[in-house]
Amino acid sequence: MKFAAAALAAVLLALVFACGEGGEPLTLPSPPDLKDVEPAVAEAITRDYAVLVAEPDETNLDRYGRTCLAYGLGSDAAAVFENLITARGPTFEREYLAGRAYFLSDRERARQHFEAAWSIRKDYPALAICLGQIVEEAGELDRALELFRAADAADRSGTVPFALGRIAMAQGDAELALKELARARVLAPRHRPLLNLYVQALVRVGRKDEAEALQKELGSEQEVGATPVLKIVDPLMNEVYRQRVSFLGLVQRAEAAARAGAMAEAAKLYERAFAAKGDERSLIRNIAKAHHEAGELEEASVWYRRALEDSPRDAGLIYELGRIEFQLERVPEGIKLMNEAKDIDPENLAVRRLLAIALWNRDPRTALTHARYILRKQPDNVPMHLIVARIHLEAGREDEGRAEIEIIRKLDPDNEEARKLFREYLKK
């Protein structure tokens, strides 16, 4: 999809669209600023934006928002979910995802959305933990305690007792901190940040020897980038993020392999990326093309057919599939596909060229029609003149055949095919 076209379409759509459900109009978001965004990311976002512009509905808007969130375009994602909240009303998912979109950039707005989500549903532990973290950062430790406790029963990661322990430390209750941290330690025995606080808590309650022993056991090395939030259950964000990390890397590697001409490798990588993010249908064409260029024709045929499921009237796709069928010597299937492509796109010269070649000895009349069509557009097309000449000569129309050969000799005096054809004619 061309992003510029999508942007133009966005403008033409007058920035507002209805969603077909009789609801409030949704606003088409401004085109994302992708000037300095990694190409693969830009492509993914552009594609979803283009889909949204082409089919502006709630589903596509939501999908676009999730894509922005997955790729770290927090403000774009937030705008989408806020748009949905305004036009369609607040739902738990919209408020939660809007909160997550703001989580790194704007804690205040993140909190507003999390609070709204909390007012809708209080049984989503990840929300309680995220909101608890923001509230804790704001220094509202009692409220943070309330939120973390709400997630306590569902938490199997140690996150909640860890939070309760650190808040107790901040509140100066080292005994309680030690108790909570000990509980967390059972669930996350190797989590270094937790153990760091555990050492401090031991010191504060006067168990210095234990603290020193533990510190010695732990050593001075600390895990870089360890997250203070342990692995919490968050199906919504998992779904959003699952697509991203492996997908992007694989697409990038596939593109690099393709640029280096390693098409079989590229095809494998594209297939893995597709497996990582099954709804990225645009990858299917890349997979098919990579297989095709790698000479893996059966695989290419399978993937082109999958691509056709999404775009059954895409003449380009049908043409590529037809080419493969010809290469696999499944000529009738190839002809059938080329005729389909021709019906969709009668002016497609590549399609007509293959039809002329495929049909010259099967259906000379039709082949002649296609060849003549091409020659009207491309009078200097030597291969088509050759086909016309051959058809005429085979049909006994010697004058027409000789005339075509003369044309070829003028256009391309050294054309070996024409000479050969002329010799065959003379022998007869």
Added chain:
Amino acid sequence: MILLRLGAVAVLITTIATTTSCSKSGGQPARAHAEGVRSAGFVLFEDDAGLDFVHQVERSEAFRICEVNGAGLAVFDADGDGDLDLLCLDCGRYPCGAPNRLYLRDANGRYVLADGGPGLAEPDFSEGVALGDVDNDGDLDLFIANVGPDRLLINDGKGRFEALPAELSGIGDPGYSTSASFFDYDLDGLLDLYVCRYVAIDDRKTCTGIDGRRDYCHPAVYAPLPDLLYHNLGGGRFENVSEKLGISALASYGLGVVCLDVDDDGDQDVYVANDSRPNFLWLNDGGRGFEEAALVNGLAVNGQGMPEASMGLAVGDVDGNGLVDLFVTHLRAESNTLYLRQPGGFVDGTARARLSAASLPATGFGTVLFDMDNDLDLDLVVANGSVGRLERALPGATKGSPWEFYAEPNHLYRNQDGLFSMEPELGGDFCADVQPSRAMVAADLDQDGGLDLVVGNLGGPTRLYRNRLPVGRYLKFRVLDDHGRDAIGATVTIRVGEGRLQRRVAFDGSYLAALAEPVHFGLGEADRADQVVVVWPGGERQDFGPAEAGRVHVLRRAQR
């Protein structure tokens, strides 16, 4: 520095003026401040002040980590004329470097580029600076922390500096040094030196941001370096005692350092801000050795148990409990951290002080706790700037600059009863400017009693912001030991009515920076301090009685 989503961009690898050779070419004129309404609060005035320094650093295709860390500055009276001069460190092209620049303040308040002597003319890839009178001759000497051999520069008293050869001084470590601090760890009357060191640069390491673009590596990619401790033997000679006294037992990624008495035993301890690793607290055992004890004292990691990318340090009693607190700046997505000292040790009081969420969107470097409005409590400023390419350039960033995508606005927080609120309007130009800021100090440049700000920017101009806030009364102290030298390590406590305020005598702190000016106290409405008490290094206490507002008092240690 954890590089989150921070790709770098080939098209922005635009080299700058001094990058094509190892020449000693000078700096470029400072860019004029953008047209527009000038704000109140801290108002840009380097154009009026004649300061034309622009930090030079090449963004090489190797993406060496030293390129993004910036360079330091020092504010001190270099030539002994009583006003505050300015030393701007420079980087240039690695490893060639660039000369550092000394600007002397003239009688009209303008900063004039001076011949700082042969010691400053040498091109170095300089990062940090420490100030101290190492030869007890009454003027301030310099330690320049370089990526490459460090230098000890001796002041002739008139603002001309000469480098002592490494063979003579014992100082000249060729590694990657960052911040440093002079302090007298063994109380022998001679200033010793602590030097933070960072990484072993390795051009074979290449990294990308998560968007796949080449960018600066996380320091963990490189080998960490142990810090250095030098013992001053007198006569300009120093002995490396790092191994002997235990400092070299641990290696990390040191970026910031302050020396202060954390355990109240009368000697100076050392607190080190380490990038992405637990911070160090080296407890001084009376000069006999140092033991690392940050974790058990609550200073190694934040309240979530996490080591952070620590960079800048500020020291001061923010909650008025008579105990000195520590503030540490960090990366974007990590909050800066305020360690509040309580009787049992330090606790992370960032959230309680309302300092957590506000700092998440920015990467903090230089930081100062200072009484910006002379209302008795300590306010806070943080100089921000990313270490990895941001997804988008922020509004106000200098278009076309190689560091456009690293620029962030600075933060100013007002302290009200131990709770901080971000006040960009009070910050004025300081907060409105969007630069990749690094080093910073707060100093009363124009000696009007209000502390001004000096900020060094990565690949950009060093900026001066005049304090135009309505300020209360103040007083200052020059605190001298029995050698007549600034009594680094002493603390000054004043009583104003029922309240007590404490400041330390120190030239260190912030990030890669040094400041030597009289100890400053805001007095609010009071016209005097009712009592002034100094606790000298070693623990001896001296009462100086009351002191009038609006002037600089000299407090001399009684002869022992």
